[in-house]
Amino acid sequence: MADDLVNVTIDGMQVAVPKGTPIIEAAKQAGILVPHYCYHPSLPSPAVCRMCLVEVEKAPKLMPACVTTVAEGQVVHVNSPGAQKAREGVLEFLLINHPLDCPICDQAGECELQNYVFQEGRAGTRYAEYAKRYSPVEDFGPDILYVPNRCILCTRCVRFMEDVADTPVLNVSERGDRAYIGISPDEQLDHAWSGNVVDLCPVGSLLSKDFLHKARAWDLDKTASVCPGCTQGCNISIDTRDDVVVRLRPRPNLEVNRHFICDYGRMNYRWMNRGDRIEAPLVRDGARHIATDWDTALARLDQIVRGASGSAVILASGRASTESLGLVRRLLDRFDVTAAVQVPLGEEAPLARVPNLALRRERAPNLAGAELLGYTPHWEAAMREVLGAAVVVVLDADLSELDEAALAAAPGMLVVLGTTFADGLRNAELVLPLTNMAEENGTYINRDLRIQRYQQAKSQPGMARPAWWVAGEVLAGPGPSPSAPSTAAEAFELLGERWPVFAGLTYRDLGYTGARLDRAEPARAAVAR
Amino acid sequence: MGYPHPSHPKETPVLSKHFGDPEARTFDGWVKHGGYEALRKAVGMTREAIIEEVKASGLRGRGGAGFPTGLKWSFMPKEAVKPHYLVCNADESEPGTFKDREIMRWTPHALIEGCAIGAYAIGAERCYIYIRGEFTEPWRVMSNAVDEAVARGALGANVFGSGKRVEMILHRGAGAYICGEETAMMNSIEGKRGNPRIKPPFPAVAGLFGMPTTINNVETLAAVPHILNRGAEWYKGLCLGNPKSTGTKLVSVCGHVQRPGNYEVVMGTPVREILYDMCGGPLPGRTFKAVIPGGSSVPIMTIEEAEAALFDYEGIVAQGSMLGSAGMIVMDDTTDMVYQIWRLAKFYAHESCAQCTQCREGTAWTTRIFERILSGKGKQEDFQLLLELSENMTGKTICVLSDSCAAPVVSGIQKFRSEFEAYIAGAREPAMAAV
Numbered sequence: 001m002a003d004d005l006v007n008v009t010i011d012g013m014q015v016a017v018p019k020g021t022p023i024i025e026a027a028k029q030a031g032i033l034v035p036h037y038c039y040h041p042s043l044p045s046p047a048v049c050r051m052c053l054v055e056v057e058k059a060p061k062l063m064p065a066c067v068t069t070v071a072e073g074q075v076v077h078v079n080s081p082g083a084q085k086a087r088e089g090v091l092e093f094l095l096i097n098h099p100l101d102c103p104i105c106d107q108a109g110e111c112e113l114q115n116y117v118f119q120e121g122r123a124g125t126r127y128a129e130y131a132k133r134y135s136p137v138e139d140f141g142p143d144i145l146y147v148p149n150r151c152i153l154c155t156r157c158v159r160f161m162e163d164v165a166d167t168p169v170l171n172v173s174e175r176g177d178r179a180y181i182g183i184s185p186d187e188q189l190d191h192a193w194s195g196n197v198v199d200l201c202p203v204g205s206l207l208s209k210d211f212l213h214k215a216r217a218w219d220l221d222k223t224a225s226v227c228p229g230c231t232q233g234c235n236i237s238i239d240t241r242d243d244v245v246v247r248l249r250p251r252p253n254l255e256v257n258r259h260f261i262c263d264y265g266r267m268n269y270r271w272m273n274r275g276d277r278i279e280a281p282l283v284r285d286g287a288r289h290i291a292t293d294w295d296t297a298l299a300r301l302d303q304i305v306r307g308a309s310g311s312a313v314i315l316a317s318g319r320a321s322t323e324s325l326g327l328v329r330r331l332l333d334r335f336d337v338t339a340a341v342q343v344p345l346g347e348e349a350p351l352a353r354v355p356n357l358a359l360r361r362e363r364a365p366n367l368a369g370a371e372l373l374g375y376t377p378h379w380e381a382a383m384r385e386v387l388g389a390a391v392v393v394v395l396d397a398d399l400s401e402l403d404e405a406a407l408a409a410a411p412g413m414l415v416v417l418g419t420t421f422a423d424g425l426r427n428a429e430l431v432l433p434l435t436n437m438a439e440e441n442g443t444y445i446n447r448d449l450r451i452q453r454y455q456q457a458k459s460q461p462g463m464a465r466p467a468w469w470v471a472g473e474v475l476a477g478p479g480p481s482p483s484a485p486s487t488a489a490e491a492f493e494l495l496g497e498r499w500p501v502f503a504g505l506t507y508r509d510l511g512y513t514g515a516r517l518d519r520a521e522p523a524r525a526a527v528a529r
Numbered sequence: 530m531g532y533p534h535p536s537h538p539k540e541t542p543v544l545s546k547h548f549g550d551p552e553a554r555t556f557d558g559w560v561k562h563g564g565y566e567a568l569r570k571a572v573g574m575t576r577e578a579i580i581e582e583v584k585a586s587g588l589r590g591r592g593g594a595g596f597p598t599g600l601k602w603s604f605m606p607k608e609a610v611k612p613h614y615l616v617c618n619a620d621e622s623e624p625g626t627f628k629d630r631e632i633m634r635w636t637p638h639a640l641i642e643g644c645a646i647g648a649y650a651i652g653a654e655r656c657y658i659y660i661r662g663e664f665t666e667p668w669r670v671m672s673n674a675v676d677e678a679v680a681r682g683a684l685g686a687n688v689f690g691s692g693k694r695v696e697m698i699l700h701r702g703a704g705a706y707i708c709g710e711e712t713a714m715m716n717s718i719e720g721k722r723g724n725p726r727i728k729p730p731f732p733a734v735a736g737l738f739g740m741p742t743t744i745n746n747v748e749t750l751a752a753v754p755h756i757l758n759r760g761a762e763w764y765k766g767l768c769l770g771n772p773k774s775t776g777t778k779l780v781s782v783c784g785h786v787q788r789p790g791n792y793e794v795v796m797g798t799p800v801r802e803i804l805y806d807m808c809g810g811p812l813p814g815r816t817f818k819a820v821i822p823g824g825s826s827v828p829i830m831t832i833e834e835a836e837a838a839l840f841d842y843e844g845i846v847a848q849g850s851m852l853g854s855a856g857m858i859v860m861d862d863t864t865d866m867v868y869q870i871w872r873l874a875k876f877y878a879h880e881s882c883a884q885c886t887q888c889r890e891g892t893a894w895t896t897r898i899f900e901r902i903l904s905g906k907g908k909q910e911d912f913q914l915l916l917e918l919s920e921n922m923t924g925k926t927i928c929v930l931s932d933s934c935a936a937p938v939v940s941g942i943q944k945f946r947s948e949f950e951a952y953i954a955g956a957r958e959p960a961m962a963a964v
Binding site: 046047048049050051053061062064067086089090092093094096097126127129130152153171172174175176177178179 | 722879886890892893894906920921925927
């Protein structure tokens with residue numbers, strides 16, 4: 001291994017990095033950020049912005065750190081006077097036609113031009129006498145605007161569409177300082193992954209219409225999460241402003257989604273902000289439901305699951321966490337259980353040049369987790385079991401009118417754990433308010449059996465609780481109990497008792513990028529037994 | 530035969546010997562003048578022997594950089610694992626340069642023969658000739674000549690019965706200066722936007738279509754048959770100055786001289802002889818002021834520097850400029866240097882491919898500062914600003930287009946500062962309206 005490592009000194013820091021590493025990545029290992037625009041770790045490097053020029057000892061001139069690979073014994077100066085002067089020059093050139101309309105620009109606060117100019121640019125311009133180049137805003141596609149005035153022509157968007165999406169609709173048009181990003185005639189930027197160009201744009205030149213003027217970057221709270229859109233399990237950041245989700249952005253995970261998410265996932269957040277939520281536990285009293293406290297509601301649930309026997313059915317949402325699916329399943333261990341997970345289907349949309357990355361047909365983020373825990377995607381079969389079941393638990397499933405009618409006709413006890421309440425479920429004995437995935441901590445297991453944590457991004461409405469908490473409280477018995485899980489981490493550790501695949505695994509082991517469950521076989525065996 | 534003027538006694542016509550002779554354009558006419566002997570000879574030689582001969586001749590690239598041709602050929606992989614390509618750079622878009630055009634117009638078979646020898650020497654079975662889009666007549670002449678050469682067996686699957694294959698493809702440019710840069714040219718041939726590529730990888734490793742490629746100038750390749758026919762020693766002997774510069778060189782002289790045109794001189798000929806003897810000196814009543822010796826991209830020389838220089842790679846460098854493409858732009862005392870440098874900067878601003886920040890923005894900004902100075906609104910600080918911009922534009926980009934814009938600006942300010950001062954002080958009538 002050591003043979004493949006190259007020793008370099010960057011601004012006095014010694015690092016050993018694999019052969020072939022570009023200086024810009026080696027510098028990251030040394031804790032030094034080389035300012036850059038066109039370079040992006042998930043795109044080919046054209047070395048056009050000339051921002052990452054660094055001094056390499058014995059080289060005749062400054063070298064672009066993005067395409068110059070390390071060599072044994074190389075000494076690099078990122079912050080030498082010569083390199084700093086060159087960067088100052090680039091920044092001055094970039095600003096001469098830049099409108100500096102930061103006060104009305106969505107990118108302000110997370111703009112790489114703004115950041116580097118503040119960091120090491122000139123205080124004033126020497127391009128004072130001339131009018132700046134002006135071009136009107138262009139509509140590139142369903143969600144994307146192009147503001148040519150702000151563009152620094154780093155070409156990240158062009159390369160994403162050409163080299164990653166394999167749909168080269170963007171180009172550099174014209175020459176010299178008249179150049180701009182052009183779109184092919186009669187084409188739109190409507191590829192299933194095109195929204196990534198907005199994230200890739202280092203300045204405010206490519207904007208999302210959905211996010212347009214919604215929030216200032218510094219007012220956003222960012223929470224590490226996992227996309228609830230499909231079984232791919234892309235890592236995302238949920239950006240909230242004043243407890244409202246305003247956008248989803250990709251969070252880098254080289255094993256799952258590199259730096260990208262699809263447009264379907266990106267736009268799939270409005271339900272997180274729904275206002276028509278159940279905010280208190282409801283207990284049926286004749287034809288009415290009466291709001292109550294959790295103690296009363298949990299006691300009623302305990303009564304239901306202990307007071308009946310025979311078969312039970314669980315109808316779960318594909319967005320339910322591993323913890324909730326597991327503990328709700330355990331709650332019904334006394335019954336002969338049929339557990340189903342809801343899997344909406346859609347079109348598969350791969351990102352052409354990234355292996356194993358696609359918007360998947362199965363739009364259920366925790367399908368693999370549910371299957372490990374004994375749930376099946378055979379919804380219709382489970383619905384047929386409802387008529388003979390003593391207890392039916394709905395776990396935040398999105399029910400059709402037909403399903404609701406079947407449940408209304410079912411003779412058994414109906415318990416609804418949900419975020420919203422459907423009129424068709426008036427016969428439910430108990431309706432318990434749940435948090436949605438943006439309001440709780442939990443894990444999803446993606447199609448490659450990678451188990452990944454998501455974190456609470458906003459506060460829950462009223463008395464809503466995660467389903468694992470509800471099940472955990474009842475499993476621990478009435479009254480305060482030390483064995484009831486009080487955090488998602490504790491709930492997760494309880495899963496190992498029943499499903500060996502999780503045994504010994506903790507949230508700490510998962511980190512922020514998850515871990516592959518390589519012990520899937522024993523888990524399946526355990527479930528089968 | 531000289532063209533468009535009679536040959537001057539001080540010229541040494543080798544490449545230009547048949548300029549103006551319509552017979553030399555045809556296959557038979559060319560053979561009558563001794564053409565295609567070198568190619569017949571070459572296909573009987575080993576590749577290494579050809580490369581050694583060219584190395585020994587001291588031939589250097591005539592496109593501007595002056596890189597030894599034989600050495601460049603030797604960089605090509607010995608084993609032909611992948612297809613090799615030869616690209617002939619006939620884009621000749623450097624302002625002030627018009628030598629390749631005449632080679633193609635009058636002696637197309639000289640170029641075809643040189644290309645075929647070069648292709649064989651580097652193990653390429655295909656040669657692209659990238660002809661400047663504006664060159665309509667040379668294109669027509671070359672097309673006919675290639676058709677003839679194929680019909681007569683000089684090109685194709687079996688060159689003169691030797692079993693060697695050399696195909697030739699003429700590719701027309703679309704009018705972009707930057708496509709004369711070798712890596713931009715390869716992109717252009719591939720059908721992409723003509724943007725220069727980062728080096729490394731160098732073309733000999735991964736060039737056209739990602740394959741090992743050599744790019745040579747028209748004049749370079751046209752000289753190769755003569756070297757094979759008459760020997761490396763003969764070519765090496767064509768040298769009056771530095772032994773590192775050998776052979777003859779076509780010089781395109783334009784501007785304020787009595788007889789502008791192409792002249793072919795032995796390397797090391799005094800520039801003075803070119804200016805005064807061959808070109809007939811300045812126009813009546815005028816005196817020379819400045820010379821740009823190598824196309825618009827090199828530093829400007831004062832007439833004193835030019836007169837002191839020997840015309841070869843080292844001789845011009847010794848006087849602070851570069852031989853470049855040997856497109857000599859001569860300016861006399863009526864020339865407004867500030868205006869001329871503005872015109873050059875405007876050219877580069879127009880032709881910048883827009884990849885690198887310094888070039889895209891710097892060339893345009895430089896142009897605007899000149900426009901301000903020319904409109905009578907210059908300031909003393911503009912000197913400092915122009916020099917700083919030029920420094921930021923030099924040695925920092927993928928190709929040398931921005932360096933080429935900076936070179937005349939820096940040398941112009943150094944050598945003709947008083948003319949700038951005159952505009953700034955208001956002592957000179959503004960040359961253009963305020964911008």
